[in-house]
Amino acid sequence: MVISFSPRRLWAIVLKEFVQLRRDRLTFAMMIGIPLIQLTLFGFAINSDPKKLPMAVRSAESTTYTRSIVQALIHTGYFNIVSLTSSEREANNLLAEGAVQFVLNIPPHFTRQLLRGEQPSLLLQADATDPAATSNALAAVKEVQKTALRHDLTGELAKLAGTDTAFQINIHRRYNPEGITQYNIVPGLMGVILTMTMIMMTALAITREHERGTMENLLAMPVRPLEVMIGKIAPYIVIGYVQVAVILSAAKWVFMVPMLGSGLLLLGGVLVFIIANLTVGITLSSVARNQAQAMQMSFFFFLPSILLSGFMFPFRGMPEWAQILGSILPLTHFLRFIRGLLLKGNDFTLAWEHLWPLLIFTLVVMSVGLRRYRQTLD
Amino acid sequence: MNQREAIIEVKGLSKSFGDKVAVDKVNLTVYKGDIFGFLGPNGSGKTTTIRLLCGLLTADDGEGKCLGYDIRKESRTIKRQVGYMTQRFSFYEDLTIRENLDFVARVYNMKNRRQVVDEALVQLGLEHRQNQLAGDLSGGWKQRLALAACMLHQPKLLLLDEPTAGVDPQARRDFWDEIHRLSGLGITVLVSTHYMDEAERCNRLAYIAYGSLVGEGSPKSLVDDSGLTTWMIDSEDVHQLADELRDVSAAQQVVPFGNTLYVSGTDSKALEQALASYDQRDDIHMERTTPRLEDVFIRLMHSSEEKRW
Ligand SMILES: Nc1ncnc2c1ncn2[C@@H]1O[C@H](COP(=O)(O)OP(=O)(O)OP(=O)(O)O)[C@@H](O)[C@H]1O
Ligand SMILES: [Mg+2]
Numbered sequence: 001m002v003i004s005f006s007p008r009r010l011w012a013i014v015l016k017e018f019v020q021l022r023r024d025r026l027t028f029a030m031m032i033g034i035p036l037i038q039l040t041l042f043g044f045a046i047n048s049d050p051k052k053l054p055m056a057v058r059s060a061e062s063t064t065y066t067r068s069i070v071q072a073l074i075h076t077g078y079f080n081i082v083s084l085t086s087s088e089r090e091a092n093n094l095l096a097e098g099a100v101q102f103v104l105n106i107p108p109h110f111t112r113q114l115l116r117g118e119q120p121s122l123l124l125q126a127d128a129t130d131p132a133a134t135s136n137a138l139a140a141v142k143e144v145q146k147t148a149l150r151h152d153l154t155g156e157l158a159k160l161a162g163t164d165t166a167f168q169i170n171i172h173r174r175y176n177p178e179g180i181t182q183y184n185i186v187p188g189l190m191g192v193i194l195t196m197t198m199i200m201m202t203a204l205a206i207t208r209e210h211e212r213g214t215m216e217n218l219l220a221m222p223v224r225p226l227e228v229m230i231g232k233i234a235p236y237i238v239i240g241y242v243q244v245a246v247i248l249s250a251a252k253w254v255f256m257v258p259m260l261g262s263g264l265l266l267l268g269g270v271l272v273f274i275i276a277n278l279t280v281g282i283t284l285s286s287v288a289r290n291q292a293q294a295m296q297m298s299f300f301f302f303l304p305s306i307l308l309s310g311f312m313f314p315f316r317g318m319p320e321w322a323q324i325l326g327s328i329l330p331l332t333h334f335l336r337f338i339r340g341l342l343l344k345g346n347d348f349t350l351a352w353e354h355l356w357p358l359l360i361f362t363l364v365v366m367s368v369g370l371r372r373y374r375q376t377l378d
Numbered sequence: 379m380n381q382r383e384a385i386i387e388v389k390g391l392s393k394s395f396g397d398k399v400a401v402d403k404v405n406l407t408v409y410k411g412d413i414f415g416f417l418g419p420n421g422s423g424k425t426t427t428i429r430l431l432c433g434l435l436t437a438d439d440g441e442g443k444c445l446g447y448d449i450r451k452e453s454r455t456i457k458r459q460v461g462y463m464t465q466r467f468s469f470y471e472d473l474t475i476r477e478n479l480d481f482v483a484r485v486y487n488m489k490n491r492r493q494v495v496d497e498a499l500v501q502l503g504l505e506h507r508q509n510q511l512a513g514d515l516s517g518g519w520k521q522r523l524a525l526a527a528c529m530l531h532q533p534k535l536l537l538l539d540e541p542t543a544g545v546d547p548q549a550r551r552d553f554w555d556e557i558h559r560l561s562g563l564g565i566t567v568l569v570s571t572h573y574m575d576e577a578e579r580c581n582r583l584a585y586i587a588y589g590s591l592v593g594e595g596s597p598k599s600l601v602d603d604s605g606l607t608t609w610m611i612d613s614e615d616v617h618q619l620a621d622e623l624r625d626v627s628a629a630q631q632v633v634p635f636g637n638t639l640y641v642s643g644t645d646s647k648a649l650e651q652a653l654a655s656y657d658q659r660d661d662i663h664m665e666r667t668t669p670r671l672e673d674v675f676i677r678l679m680h681s682s683e684e685k686r687w
Contacts, residue, residue: 214470216434219434
């Protein structure tokens with residue numbers, strides 16, 4: 001017998017789906033919320049032409065000429081002076097820590113050599129771990145070389161004005177001299193992969209117990225919330241390390257990413273990050289009512305993590321509100337930690353700058369999770 | 379009656395879900411060594427009451443003690459000494475039988491874990507299947523596993539929520555023999571059930587309807603106090619007879635069992651008069667009998683329905 005297509009039966013299914021969808025508030029909210037969030041993030045927050053990048057100036061002298069050059073750099077819109085220093089060590093630290101993107105070095109006797117027509121050089125050091133973040137700024141420097149002293153060069157030197165021969169700006173791309181994007185992406189990818197897998201796996205952990213009915217039994221036994229939470233995340237720490245091992249091997253032997261920092265520090269930092277993500281997962285799990293909700297929530301967390309952390313787009317290209325939002329996310333700090341460690345060879349003191357925010361994040365999220373963990377079935 | 383130790387003693391226990399009152403001012407006293415049967419129609423609040431007792435739900439109102447500990451404040455201590463068997467199978471289907479038992483033994487910090495689990499497996503008769511996934515067991519075997527698991531830590535009080543639903547008669551009998559043995563050792567058992575033969579094996583019963591306790595006592599006293607009169611009528615054509623009797627107002631319950639009809643009512647005189655005419659017919663044989671528990675419970679349910687409306 002051939003069963004013919006029945007519009008009534010079709011209608012029955014359509015109606016049922018609508019009713020179910022209406023009951024599922026979260027899915028409904030996500031369907032409206034995700035496009036809005038993506039529009040905001042892509043439309044307003046993300047800017048792959050970052051301006052006003054922080055710069056330190058290490059100047060051995062201050063004359064009309066040097067001031068004009070600095071002014072011209074600021075005028076491009078790409079540079080923003082945040083620090084003046086005379087110590088080379090301090091300048092280096094600022095760059096390694098990531099507090100500044102550039103250091104401008106003005107050597108002694110620069111003005112004297114300039115006036116003698118000796119074509120002296122300035123040194124501009126750039127943190128090139130993320131080539132995308134600095135490339136436009138460095139391109140603008142060429143123009144500065146031509147125009148900076150247009151008005152200052154008079155008399156005998158006037159013939160040099162408007163050419164790029166009066167002085168040189170030597171650009172030194174530090175940490176990633178060849179501007180290889182993999183150096184930046186591959187360590188970053190480690191953070192992204194850990195975020196995604198760690199959160200999703202644990203987000204299901206408690207909702208699964210609720211959904212399968214095993215929670216009733218677990219609650220009837222004398223186990224404490226902290227025992228359940230830690231017990232549930234512990235196995236994933238091992239899984240996280242396995243992932244790290246795979247990614248690091250690929251980074252070293254396939255992508256030839258340099259690994260300058262200490263291996264022990266790497267393992268320690270990774271542990272802090274893995275735990276931060278696992279607590280997010282377990283907390284989402286204690287808030288969500290079922291597994292589908294837990295998945296949706298993890299996705300909801302993952303989206304800004306990937307867009308606002310500086311993984312996909314330069315962090316400094318985002319407006320302030322987006323940077324503040326980004327600074328809450330663990331991935332942001334981990335990216336700085338791991339890039340600093342692998343590419344810059346940062347030691348513990350410098351790495352700590354990016355690790356303590358992760359620890360605070362973990363504590364806060366864990367306490368929310370413990371509070372939300374339902375010890376009864378009410 | 380000698381002073382017996384009360385293991386469960388609660389007063390005015392109430393719990394609502396939204397507008398819905400699931401448990402309404404329930405007073406309950408269960409003594410040490412009791413086999414306390416907990417009966418009531420679907421949705422009457424049995425599971426909810428049991429969950430309140432072991433601290434899985436927090437009561438809106440009421441107070442009481444379980445094993446001498448306050449059910450509101452000391453539910454953690456209570457949990458350690460209570461064995462709770464949930465109505466729905468709630469052990470891990472993706473763990474093997476042995477792994478489930480091992481887990482329970484570990485959670486309760488049992489010292490001689492291996493030995494305890496081995497013994498439980500032997501007693502269950504599952505030692506040759508111990509490495510099978512719990513999810514692959516049949517429904518009845520799952521119940522038996524759950525029961526074994528909740529008794530593993532030798533609790534002083536067992537709260538069993540329909541432990542024998544779907545269990546075969548032999549296993550059910552074994553189960554009840556075991557319950558009686560435990561009771562002899564001084565373990566207290568509160569068990570909910572829908573089976574009348576099981577109710578009869580309890581030494582005390584409570585009947586709950588719409589969240590309120592409507593009857594309590596030994597099976598015999600419940601029958602004696604029910605005020606019901608029951609007649610057993612044998613007839614060739616029970617269905618015809620049943621149809622006729624259903625129109626008789628004194629015959630409040632008319633229940634056919636094979637070729638026998640059980641007719642009960644609270645007004646024994648009126649019932650006797652109404653049945654008198656049938657007694658004349660020679661294709662009918664009738665005889666007065668003691669009311670069955672089932673009739674008593676249905677009577678309790680109907681009278682609490684009347685009171686509600
Ligand atoms: N978590 C809950 N949320 C809302 N209502 C609930 C909840 N748990 C129970 N109820 C309601 O409380 C009432 C009592 O339910 P309970 O499960 O205690 O009944 P029961 O006597 O165990 O029934 P059964 O014999 O079917 O197992 C029911 O009406 C039920 O719908
Ligand atoms: Mg129930």
